[in-house]
Amino acid sequence: MQVRQGFRVIGMGVLVALAGCATAPVAPLPAAAAVAEAAAAQGDLVAAANEYQRLAGREHQQREHYLLLAAEAWRDEARFDDVRRVLALIKRKKLNPAQNFAYDLLAAEALIQQGQTAAAEVLLTVPMAQVPTAQRGRFLELQARALAANGKLLEAASTRMALVDELTLVEQADNEQQLRELLSRVPLADRRQALRKLAAADRERPWLEQSLRAQAEWPARAPLRAQTAVGTWQAGADGSLHAEGYLASGPIALLLPLSGEFAAAGGAVRDGFFAAYFADQPTAEPRPSVQVFDTGNDRESALRAVAMALDAGVEQIVGPLEKAQVDAVFASVKQGFKVLALNQTETRAVPPQGAFQAALAPEEEAAAAAEQLIDLGITRAAVLVSDEDWAQRASRAFAAQYAALGGELLGERRIAGNAVQLTAELDALLGPAQFVPAPVAATATPAADGKPVPQPKPGLLPVRHEDGPHALFVALRAAQGRTLMPQLHVRGQDWMPVLATSQVFAGVSNPATDRDLDGITFLDAPFVLDSSAAGFSRETLAETFASAQSSPRLFAFGIDAWRLLPFLDHLRAHPGSYLEGASGRWLADGFGRVRRLLNWYRFVDGRPQLSDPPAAAARARLALPPAANAVQ
Numbered sequence: 010m011q012v013r014q015g016f017r018v019i020g021m022g023v024l025v026a027l028a029g030c031a032t033a034p035v036a037p038l039p040a041a042a043a044v045a046e047a048a049a050a051q052g053d054l055v056a057a058a059n060e061y062q063r064l065a066g067r068e069h070q071q072r073e074h075y076l077l078l079a080a081e082a083w084r085d086e087a088r089f090d091d092v093r094r095v096l097a098l099i100k101r102k103k104l105n106p107a108q109n110f111a112y113d114l115l116a117a118e119a120l121i122q123q124g125q126t127a128a129a130e131v132l133l134t135v136p137m138a139q140v141p142t143a144q145r146g147r148f149l150e151l152q153a154r155a156l157a158a159n160g161k162l163l164e165a166a167s168t169r170m171a172l173v174d175e176l177t178l179v180e181q182a183d184n185e186q187q188l189r190e191l192l193s194r195v196p197l198a199d200r201r202q203a204l205r206k207l208a209a210a211d212r213e214r215p216w217l218e219q220s221l222r223a224q225a226e227w228p229a230r231a232p233l234r235a236q237t238a239v240g241t242w243q244a245g246a247d248g249s250l251h252a253e254g255y256l257a258s259g260p261i262a263l264l265l266p267l268s269g270e271f272a273a274a275g276g277a278v279r280d281g282f283f284a285a286y287f288a289d290q291p292t293a294e295p296r297p298s299v300q301v302f303d304t305g306n307d308r309e310s311a312l313r314a315v316a317m318a319l320d321a322g323v324e325q326i327v328g329p330l331e332k333a334q335v336d337a338v339f340a341s342v343k344q345g346f347k348v349l350a351l352n353q354t355e356t357r358a359v360p361p362q363g364a365f366q367a368a369l370a371p372e373e374e375a376a377a378a379a380e381q382l383i384d385l386g387i388t389r390a391a392v393l394v395s396d397e398d399w400a401q402r403a404s405r406a407f408a409a410q411y412a413a414l415g416g417e418l419l420g421e422r423r424i425a426g427n428a429v430q431l432t433a434e435l436d437a438l439l440g441p442a443q444f445v446p447a448p449v450a451a452t453a454t455p456a457a458d459g460k461p462v463p464q465p466k467p468g469l470l471p472v473r474h475e476d477g478p479h480a481l482f483v484a485l486r487a488a489q490g491r492t493l494m495p496q497l498h499v500r501g502q503d504w505m506p507v508l509a510t511s512q513v514f515a516g517v518s519n520p521a522t523d524r525d526l527d528g529i530t531f532l533d534a535p536f537v538l539d540s541s542a543a544g545f546s547r548e549t550l551a552e553t554f555a556s557a558q559s560s561p562r563l564f565a566f567g568i569d570a571w572r573l574l575p576f577l578d579h580l581r582a583h584p585g586s587y588l589e590g591a592s593g594r595w596l597a598d599g600f601g602r603v604r605r606l607l608n609w610y611r612f613v614d615g616r617p618q619l620s621d622p623p624a625a626a627a628r629a630r631l632a633l634p635p636a637a638n639a640v641q
Contacts, residue, residue, distance in 0.1 A: 042075070049082060058082035062095065073103045080115050089122040107141060114144065117151050126158035137171075146175030150184075157191060163203055166191040170213050192220035204228055205413045210584065210599045215359040227372050227406040229413030232380055235594045235606055236585035239576050254579025254586065258297045259324030261574070264314050264338065265351075266330055269306035275330055277560035278351065281567025281591075282327070284550055284557075289572065297325075304329040308337040315341050327351065327570050339364060349574055349603075351566065359600040365577050367603035369566055369592070371399045371484065372406035374510040374532045377607065379410035381508060382480050391438040391478035392421040393431075393485070393493070400484035403510055407482050419478050424489065431496050438481070442500035443472035471501025480506045483529075487515045491525035503528055511537075511607070516561055520615030530620055532607040536565035536591035538617055539608075543568065543591040565591035573603065 045060035061079035065072045076099050083091035096116055104112060113132045120129035133152040140148050149172040156165035169188040176184055192200065204217045209231030218228040239254045263282060265275035279301060286299060300321055302314035311334035318326060325347040329338055335350040342348060345363040353368045360366050382390055392407060394400040401423075408418050422434040436442075447468040485493065490513045497503040509531040516537055535542035545568055551558040569590035573580075576588050580597035587594045593605035611620035 042078070045078070045082075054082045054086040055088075058086070058091070058095075065098075073099050073108065077104075077108060077111055077115075081111075084115055084118060089119045092119045110135075110139075110141065110144065114147060114151065117155065121151065121154055121158065124158075126155045130155040130159055146172060149175060153187075162191050162195045163199065166195070166216065167213055170216055188216060189220065189223070192216060193223065195220075197221070197224065197226065201229070201409070201413070207231070209233060215600055221409075225405075227376075227402065227409050229409045230373075230376050230604075231598075232414075233596045233598065233604060233606075234585060235587040235596060237583070237587070238589060239579060239586050240572065240588045252576075254576045254583070256575050256578055257294055258575050260322060261297050261299045262314075262318035262321070262323040262326045262328075263299055263301045264304050264311070264318065264326055264328030264334075265301065266305060267301070267303040271306070271331060273556075273560070274563055275304075277556035277563035278328075278330060278567035278570065280554040280556045281564035281569075282571045283567075284545070284554060284564075285568040285571040288545070304331070304334055308333050311337045312341055325349070325574065327574065335366065347577075349570060349577060351570060359602065363601075365581070365597065365601040365603050367566075367570070367573070367595070367605070369562060371403040371510050371512065373604060374607065375403035375407035375482070375484065376410040377532060378482050378508040378510070379407050379414065379416065381609070382411065382482070382506070383414040383416055385480075385506070387480045387506065388416045389419055389478050390416060390480040390482055391419050393434060393438060393481060393483045394421070394423055395485050395489055396423045396425055399512070403484040407484075424485075426486070426489065428489070429492060431493060435496065435500065435502070438478065439500075439502050440474045440477050442502065444469040444501060445472055446470070469501075471504070473504065478505065480508065483507060483509045484512065485509065486512055487523070487526070489513075490529055491522065494528055495525055497528075506530060511562065514610070514617060517558075518616055522615070523612060524615035526612040527615065528612065530609055530611045531617075533610055533617070534562050534565045534592040535608050536568070537561045538610060538619075543572070543589055545591050562592070568592075569595060577601075577603070 042061070042064060045057045045064065048054075048060060049057035058079045061075045061082060065075035065079065068075060076095055080092050080095040080099075083089070083095060092115055096112065096119070099112065101109065101112065113135075117129040117132040120126070120132070129151070133148065133155055135148070137145070149168050153165045153168040153172065156162075156168060166188055169184055169191065172184055173181055195203075200217055200221055204214065204221070207214045207217070214231065218230075221228040240252055242250045242252045245251055263279065265279050266272055267275050267279070283299075286296065300318065300323065302318050304311040304314045311329050311331075314329075315326070315338050319342075326338065326342070327349045328351050329335060330351045332352050332355045335352050335354050338348060338350065339354065339361050342361075342364070344361055348360070348364040350360065350364065350366040351368070353366055353370060354360070382388075390411060392404050394404045404421055408421070411418055420438045422438055424431065424434055428434075447470045481497075483490065483493065490509065494503065494507070497507070507529050509529050511531060511533040513526065513529055513531050514533055514537070518538075536545060536547055542565070545565075547557055547561055550564070554564065557564045569588075569592045572590060573588060573595055577597065580586055580588065580595065580603070581599060581601060584599070585596070587596045587606070590605070593607040595603055595605050597603045609620045610617040612618075
């Protein structure tokens with residue numbers, strides 16, 4: 010196996026060093042092992058093993074030392090019958106602690122080769138603090154093999170995650186492949202449960218997340234809370250400006266699709282980037298140079314753009330915008346090179362060292378909606394989404410996050426883009442619409458003539474199903490939302506909170522048609538609805554940049570890409586710190602994944618109004634009617 014073979018020199022070197030340590034027997038003459046060492050260096054491990062055994066018979070004070078070296082040589086030759094034969098000759102009471110540890114490693118590997126993995130696991134149950142530094146990689150690799158063979162797949166995967174730090178880049182590739190294979194064999198339910206127990210910074214989290222995505226499942230994320238703002242410029246005693254966490258940028262390459270299918274999206278991001286670039290000059294330092302490179306439509310064109318950018322001497326890359334191209338860029342730059350990718354990756358667990366990724370992902374909005382419902386104390390919900398791919402991804406993200414936080418998803422229905430009548434879908438999700446007469450207060454006194462006072466006809470009250478959903482999450486376009494909300498009203502089921510992703514708002518307020526959206530609470534970028542978000546006015550910028558009006562979310566993303574770049578390292582190193590941006594509040598986890606927290610808005614009289622948080626209104630609408638009117 011590739012990883013095991015990589016430890017040959019390490020294992021033998023450690024044993025050679027043991028001969029001269031304070032607790033080892035008297036060191037042999039340097040020339041005593043020269044023949045064996047020369048044979049090993051030339052790759053003749055059989056000759057080396059035989060020579061060490063000959064020395065063991067001659068150098069009685071160093072007998073156990075040379076037998077261990079002989080066993081190591083047989084092990085590197087993969088002759089484990091000889092390993093066991095030589096180990097049987099060793100008198101363990103003559104070994105010092107370090108040699109005893111080396112003996113146990115050899116014995117454990119021989120047992121694994123023999124299929125006696127339970128016994129091997131016992132030998133390898135040692136606290137890491139007691140494992141010699143030079144032997145940690147070999148120890149962890151053997152421990153992972155034993156655990157996996159004994160069916161302890163999650164423990165084996167965790168061990169391989171710790172092994173990454175002990176390996177070369179070549180060895181890491183082999184280890185990561187085995188890690189992914191291990192996790193793929195763990196039942197989905199066990200992976201979900203394991204993920205829920207991990208903190209945001211736990212090194213195991215990205216691997217579990219990646220394994221779930223490989224099976225078309227969106228993993229639950231660790232909630233991040235915005236606590237400390239960065240990006241506020243203050244004057245120093247000498248009059249200069251500074252901001253906590255700011256790191257000046259070098260020459261920048263902006264990699265965006267400016268031709269082909271995604272040219273319009275790329276153009277909007279570019280416009281926002283340069284709008285911020287020319288507006289933002291807080292320090293006396295000159296702005297870094299920016300060169301724009303067209304990434305086109307595919308991986309090859311993105312790689313050509315990266316090559317041109319690197320040839321031009323840039324120090325930082327912003328982009329690309331398409332997922333497959335993000336993977337291509339990450340794979341083509343050196344570890345430690347500064348990259349801010351403007352989408353998530355398709356294949357990697359986390360960005361490489363020095364790189365970051367940010368995205369306008371509906372999955373993130375859906376996860377935020379799940380967190381909001383739990384914050385409101387709402388633990389029973391249903392989902393209604395369109396049949397588009399983005400909406401399906403949002404549905405999976407909501408379900409994963411809601412379940413991870415203790416919520417119960419009571420159903421999901423999909424609707425076509427042209428659906429008009431939603432009776433069947435709403436009946437299935439919320440139960441059929443039912444009404445009961447409203448109680449009428451009794452008349453306190455009769456009329457003067459003694460005749461009964463006519464009573465008003467009782468109205469009808471909707472029956473709220475106490476054991477049904479208490480909230481509805483939707484991933485719909487604006488037109489579908491306008492179909493949904495009036496039908497909920499007619500059915501008497503608009504009492505429950507309805508939370509949506511940003512797609513439910515077309516981006517331009519139109520009260521004449523959007524009154525049918527009244528009651529929906531949705532997430533969106535501040536720049537779309539706030540004329541002064543992060544100091545940038547959409548109305549003003551639209552006079553120069555048409556994309557600020559036509560593609561406000563992508564335009565705001567471009568603004569924030571420029572503003573984020575000098576603060577990324579600080580955000581990653583300081584969990585809870587955030588940058589207030591045009592797209593929302595930006596935070597980063599310890600793996601370089603940049604996440605945004607958006608504002609909540611609620612449609613009132615056809616206009617989105619800031620509703621952050623919508624807790625009080627939601628709780629008021631959630632209150633159930635008297636028990637006599639509730640269906641148990």
